[in-house]
Amino acid sequence: MARAVSETHGEILAAAARRFAVTGYRGTSLQDIAREVGCSKATVLYHFANKEALLAELMAPAITVLTDLDDQLSGLTGAAAQEVAAVGFVDLAVRFRREIAVLRGEFPELLRQPAFACIQQISERLRDALAGHSDRPSARIIAVVLLAGISEACAEFVDVPEDDLRSALLTLVRRAVEPVGTPLPQTPMTEDKDS
Amino acid sequence: MARAVSETHGEILAAAARRFAVTGYRGTSLQDIAREVGCSKATVLYHFANKEALLAELMAPAITVLTDLDDQLSGLTGAAAQEVAAVGFVDLAVRFRREIAVLRGEFPELLRQPAFACIQQISERLRDALAGHSDRPSARIIAVVLLAGISEACAEFVDVPEDDLRSALLTLVRRAVEPVGTPLPQTPMTEDKDS
DNA sequence: GGCTTGTCTGACCGATCGGTCAGGGTCTGA
DNA sequence: TCAGACCCTGACCGATCGGTCAGACAAGCC
Numbered sequence A, B: 001m002a003r004a005v006s007e008t009h010g011e012i013l014a015a016a017a018r019r020f021a022v023t024g025y026r027g028t029s030l031q032d033i034a035r036e037v038g039c040s041k042a043t044v045l046y047h048f049a050n051k052e053a054l055l056a057e058l059m060a061p062a063i064t065v066l067t068d069l070d071d072q073l074s075g076l077t078g079a080a081a082q083e084v085a086a087v088g089f090v091d092l093a094v095r096f097r098r099e100i101a102v103l104r105g106e107f108p109e110l111l112r113q114p115a116f117a118c119i120q121q122i123s124e125r126l127r128d129a130l131a132g133h134s135d136r137p138s139a140r141i142i143a144v145v146l147l148a149g150i151s152e153a154c155a156e157f158v159d160v161p162e163d164d165l166r167s168a169l170l171t172l173v174r175r176a177v178e179p180v181g182t183p184l185p186q187t188p189m190t191e192d193k194d195s
Numbered sequence C: 001g002g003c004t005t006g007t008c009t010g011a012c013c014g015a016t017c018g019g020t021c022a023g024g025g026t027c028t029g030a
Numbered sequence D: 001t002c003a004g005a006c007c008c009t010g011a012c013c014g015a016t017c018g019g020t021c022a023g024a025c026a027a028g029c030c
Helices: A005-023 A030-037 A041-047 A051-074 A078-095 A097-103 A114-130 A137-156 A162-176 B005-023 B030-037 B041-047 B051-074 B078-095 B097-103 B114-130 B137-156 B162-176
Strands: none
Touching (some): A005 A030, A005 A041, A114 A137, B005 B030, B005 B097, B078 B114, B114 B137
């Protein structure tokens, strides 16, 4: 055997991505990954310090783009922030569909790992931006529906062309999002809690 | 000790619901549930055949309502089906927020269990109905975003009053859904795949 | 008192998990 | 030729999982 280190390293990474996307992080054992690569579990742990390090390396590119988006967002408010959040997140979700599929449903526990600690804050800021920084419950609810729904849809429609997916999602977001600045539209819900 | 069977049975069920909602089905051990109740793990398995049976009993009411909705839907098409699916699913998701939180992210594996086999079919029919039975990719994508996003939002906003949540979600769905019957609106995407 | 029935438990089981470790091959450069 | 770096592995470890089982204990009936 004894291939070049970078080669095996990459093969393990690719195999892990495939398995994680199907059976999730917790649902995939190091043994599963080793079997898919055709090596021993010990080899996987020779190339990666532990299972978590494998995941972190897999997620690194997506997290970089996510933090970039957060930086862009930090100086904006109102409609501008809303637009940047919408376009930025849809683009990110479409490009990193596989990574989202890996994290799907395992957020609550994975977010406790230091490597992903930033995700929670960033996603909260994204939600705020998409809600137009409004504290109206309906605006916040809609933002959550969109962010979570887009993630799920991207993980599900892995074989739809990127452009199709992106334009469909953007159309939806622009139609669904509450326009910033409108104090209270025609739907007063039950009663607003500005007591 | 030796309480009445129904009492302990109910306590275990309630404890399981609480733990599952926080740490998920896989992430909660029978030991965790037993500790929360204040009994032994063997007691949990005295009242329930196995862990899966516990989950099944927890989900039974929600699944009943879901199948009812599916029955209502079976005879409908077009805009009527779309409306029934929207109102029915939003109502179901809001009422069974806790159950949705339990299943969150564990669908792919849980759906393989016979007790939940029906969920997959029903959710596909719901998606079709919400998409106005259109095979346009954008309509299907929007339906997935809405169904997944609503589930996630309901699991997250556990302390928002039912009525507020319901009306916000319904407003969103009515705004976001593609009206049935329109052959191709102003957004032609790249090209439609009716080859 | 005995006997049954229902409730509960500690001790145990096999399987699987992530992770460690000593050592075996192979290649390379001095 | 040979030492050392690099790649890889089988065997093993402790922890935890879902689940089993014999038996303890209390209550009710005869």
